[in-house]
Amino acid sequence: MQPISDDAFHTLIRVMEGFMTLSIKFKMSLKCVLKETNFRKDKRILNISQTQHVVWFLLSGLAREFREDAGSLMEKTSWFWLEEGFLWTDPGFCGQEASEKGIQVLEDSRVVLISFADWKLLRENFVEAELFTEKLRSHYARLRQHHLEDMKYLKTVQLYLNNRVLLDVLFKRVKLQLIAEYMGMAPDTLGKLRKRLSRSR
Numbered sequence: 553m554q555p556i557s558d559d560a561f562h563t564l565i566r567v568m569e570g571f572m573t574l575s576i577k578f579k580m581s582l583k584c585v586l587k588e589t590n591f592r593k594d595k596r597i598l599n600i601s602q603t604q605h606v607v608w609f610l611l612s613g614l615a616r617e618f619r620e621d622a623g624s625l626m627e628k629t630s631w632f633w634l635e636e637g638f639l640w641t642d643p644g645f646c647g648q649e650a651s652e653k654g655i656q657v658l659e660d661s662r663v664v665l666i667s668f669a670d671w672k673l674l675r676e677n678f679v680e681a682e683l684f685t686e687k688l689r690s691h692y693a694r695l696r697q698h699h700l701e702d703m704k705y706l707k708t709v710q711l712y713l714n715n716r717v718l719l720d721v722l723f724k725r726v727k728l729q730l731i732a733e734y735m736g737m738a739p740d741t742l743g744k745l746r747k748r749l750s751r752s753r
Contacts, residue, residue, distance in 0.1 A: 556586040560664050564609050567636050571687045578678045585670035591657045598641065598655040603648055606665045608639040613661025614725055615639055616734075619653045627654075629733040631696065632722060639663070642689060658726060703736040711735065712745045719746075 556564075561583055568574060574582075591597060591613070598604050600620055610633055617631035630653060633639055644651035648668060674681040702711055712719065715735065722731050723746065732739040 553587050553589040556583060556588045556664055560588050560611055560662075561586065563611060563636065564664050567609070568684060571691070572680065572684060574680055574684075575678075578674070578680050581674060581678070582666075585666055585674070587665050589663060589665065591661045591663065593658065593660050594656065595661075596654060596656045597639070598651060598653075600652065600654045601650045602654070604641055604645040604651050605648075605668050607645050607668075607671065608655075609664040610635055610637050610639060611662040611664060613657055613659045613663075615655055615657045615661065616726075616730060617641065617653050617655055629730045632718070632726070632734060634718075634721065638688060638692075642692070646685065646689070658730075708737060708741060708745060709749070711737075712742075712749060716749075 564586070565574065565579060588611075597608065597615075600618075612635055614635075615633045615637075616629050617633075618627045619630050620626070621628045639655055641651040641653045641655065643649050644653070645668065671681070671685075675685065702714055706714065712735070719731065719735075728739050728743060732742045735742060737745075
């Protein structure tokens with residue numbers, strides 16, 4: 553683990569300012585507490601029931617969120633993060649509660665990270681830190697809600713088509729089983745849809 557590099561900091565700030573404008577003073581204070589590190593493929597950086605004391609920003613690589621299925625007690629993939637995504641569980645990080653989900657990197661990954669203690673201090677000293685937190689939470693909550701509603705109400709073909717851009721990326725990098733879990737489909741169903749809809753392009 554090392555202090556954040558300039559290129560990583562510029563990438564992070566660019567993404568953060570996609571949500572809101574940040575003051576120079578806040579950015580300078582933020583940079584002082586950020587770290588940068590690498591994770592090897594398949595590393596579990598957060599386990600189910602563990603408290604998330606750190607939030608990560610994915611510079612490069614790929615990660616998944618997984619949960620325990622209540623019926624089978626098997627792990628199921630519930631989310632994917634691509635480059636420039638913020639890796640956190642909710643509830644979990646903000647309330648420092650035991651997480652109901654876990655996080656695993658699926659490729660060798662480079663991340664920026666900040667501890668909860670440092671982020672809490674920033675929130676106490678900068679109003680924009682709290683505003684950014686709420687904007688980010690709202691953004692991810694909205695994306696997740698849309699995905700859950702799509703799985704519930706859309707037919708499988710339309711669900712596939714709505715997620716085609718993401719699926720095209722994932723198929724090259726992730727096992728079919730994990731993608732099928734995320735889509736709420738059987739692997740066989742997803743595989744057949746992929747073949748059929750690829751031919752129709």
